[in-house]
Amino acid sequence: MKKDIPENIVKDIAIAVALEGESVESKTWYVYLINLKNEPIENVLITSKGYGEKNGEPIKTSTLRHMFPLVENSAYALIEPIDESTFGLNNEYWLSYYIGREIFDKKFIFLPESIVESNFIKLPILNKPGVMIR
Template sequence: MKKDLPENIVEDVSIAIVLERESPGEKVWHVYLINEKMTPIKNVMVSSKGYGVKDGKDVKTSILRHFIGDIDSGDYARIEAIDEQVFGLTNEYWLSYYVNGTIYDKKYIFLPESIIDENLTKIPVLNKPGVLIGGNN
C-alpha cells in the first residue's frame, strides 16, 4: 500500500529557467537541472508541460520527456529551450532520478508570470540570471 512506501524526499536538486543571452531583438532562455548533492544522480528523467489560460482560452502545451542520464555532484544539465510566450502559463517539470538504487521524484512548478526581470537572481554553478526552484523546499 502507498502508506508502506518510504518517503524519498528530494533535496539539493534544483531546476532553473535561465536567461542565456540577450540582444535588442530577443532573449534566449533555457531550463537547467542543477545537482547540488554530494553524490551523482543517475538515470535522470524530466517531463515538462505548460498549461493555463491565455487570451481567455484554456491552453496546454505538448508534454515533452527528456532522458538526461547521469549528473555528477555539483554539476548541471540543460533540459530544454523555453520560449517567453509560455511564461504566462504554469510550467511544470516532473523530475525522476536514482541515488544508490533508490528512486526519487518531485514536481517543480513555475507559476504564471513568475519568470520576470524582478525575480531574476544569479543561478549557482551557471553564473547567469534566472529563476530557481530548489529541491529542498
Template sequence: MKKDLPENIVEDIAMAVVLIGETPEVKNWTVYIINLKDTPIENVLISSKGYGEKDGKMVKTSVLRHFIGDLKAKSFSGVEAIDPEVFGLTNEYWLSYYIDGVIYDKKFIFLPESIVDEHLIHIPLVDKPGVMIR
C-alpha cells in the same frame, strides 16, 4: 499502497529557467537541472508541460520527456529551450532520478508570470541570471 512507500525527500536539486543571452530584440532562455549534492544522481528523467489560460482560452503545451542520464555531483545539464511566450502559463517539470538504486521524484512548478526580471537571481554553478526552484 502509496502510504506503504518510503518518503524519499528530494534535497539539493534545483530546476532553473536561465537567461542565456539577449539581444535588443529577443531574450534566449533555457531550463536547467542543477545537482547541488556532493553525490551524483543517475537515470535522470524529466517530463515538462505547460498549461493555463491565455487570451481567455485554456491552453496546454505538448508533454515533452527528456532523458538526461547521469548527472555528476555539483553539476548541471540543459533540459530544454523555453519560449517566453509560455511564461504566462504554469510550467511544470516532473523530475525522477536514482541514488544507490533508490528512486526519487519531485514536481517543480513555475507559476504564471513568475519568470520575470524582478525575480532573477544568480543561478549557482550555471553562473547566469535566472529563476530557480529548489
C-alpha cells in the same frame, strides 16, 4: 501498503530558467537541472509541459520528455530552450531520478509571470541570471 513505501524527499536539486543572452529583438532562455548534491544522480527523467489560460481559452503545450543517464554532483544538465511566450502559463517539470536503488521524484512548477527580472538571482553552478525552484 502505501505506508510501507519510503518517502524519499528531494533535496539539493533545482530546476532553473536562465537568461542566456539578449539582443534588441529577443532574449534567449534555457531550462536547466542543477544538482547541488555531493553525489551524482542517475537515470534522470524529466517531463515538461505548459498549461493555463489565455484570453479565457485553455492552452496546453506539448509534453516533452528528457533523459540523462548521469548528472554528476555539483553539476548541471541542459533540459531545453524555453520561449518567452510560455511565461504566462504554468511551466511544469516533473523530475524522477535514482541514487543507488532508491527512486526520488518531485514536481517543479513555475507559476505564470514568475519568470521576471525582479525574481532573478545568480544561479549556483551556472553563474547566470535566472529564476530557480528548489
